[in-house]
Amino acid sequence: MIMRAGQQLLLPVKPWFIWASLVVALMINVLLSTLFGRAAWPPDMLALALVFWVIHQPLRVGVGTAFVFGLCMDVHQGALLGQHALAYTALSFFAITISRRLLWYSIPSQALQIFPLLAAAHALQLVVRLLAGHAFPGWDFVLAPVIEALLWPIVTVILLAPQMRAPDPDANRPL
Numbered sequence: 001m002i003m004r005a006g007q008q009l010l011l012p013v014k015p016w017f018i019w020a021s022l023v024v025a026l027m028i029n030v031l032l033s034t035l036f037g038r039a040a041w042p043p044d045m046l047a048l049a050l051v052f053w054v055i056h057q058p059l060r061v062g063v064g065t066a067f068v069f070g071l072c073m074d075v076h077q078g079a080l081l082g083q084h085a086l087a088y089t090a091l092s093f094f095a096i097t098i099s100r101r102l103l104w105y106s107i108p109s110q111a112l113q114i115f116p117l118l119a120a121a122h123a124l125q126l127v128v129r130l131l132a133g134h135a136f137p138g139w140d141f142v143l144a145p146v147i148e149a150l151l152w153p154i155v156t157v158i159l160l161a162p163q164m165r166a167p168d169p170d171a172n173r174p175l
Contacts, residue, residue: 010163017162018053018060025049026069030076040141043148046073047091047121048155051114054092055099056159066092083128091121111152118145 028045036042046069053061070085077084094117102110122145130136 010160013057013163015060018057021159022046022049022053022061022065022069026072029073033077038137040137041143041147043144043151044118044122045151045155047088047118048148048151049159050088050092051095051117052155052159054095055102058096058099061092062096063089063092080128080132083125083132086128087121087125090124091117094120107153107156110156111149114152115145115149118148121145 025046025048032042032045050061050066050069054066066088067085070083070088071081073079073084073088074081095114098113098117102113105113122141126137126141
């Protein structure tokens with residue numbers, strides 16, 4: 001892949017780091033749901049981590065991984081089985097479709113392009129909940145994808161940090 005001018009060459013990601021970050025994101029979701037209960041506005045950190053890894057490592061993290069982690073979230077929250085799995089699967093599928101194009105943009109521009117995917121995933125979860133007979137959670141559910149899009153640059157910097165090369169100014173080795 002041809003890189004943009006000024007883009008840093010990254011080291012290969014370690015597989016254990018990918019899976020550890022996904023498990024930590026799952027734990028953060030569990031913590032947020034414990035702290036805020038059934039509030040609709042807290043960000044879905046697992047969705048953010050899944051989208052990040054689906055975009056940056058599509059051969060290692062894909063739709064199947066999203067489905068399994070979605071089932072884990074469903075079991076934890078006692079939600080309709082498959083609600084998060086469906087949303088995460090759709091989110092991962094659409095993230096894979098835009099992944100090559102998305103990597104050409106700056107991180108703030110990526111956040112703007114990720115926002116509709118996150119909003120659609122939350123809307124899909126809302127539709128499934130409403131079809132299952134749950135009450136409308138209120139309009140504060142609109143805040144979750146906004147907060148997630150605002151967190152995208154922070155998540156990107158944190159998850160790319162282990163792959164960054166140390167600056168090595170050597171005239172003989174420009175990489």
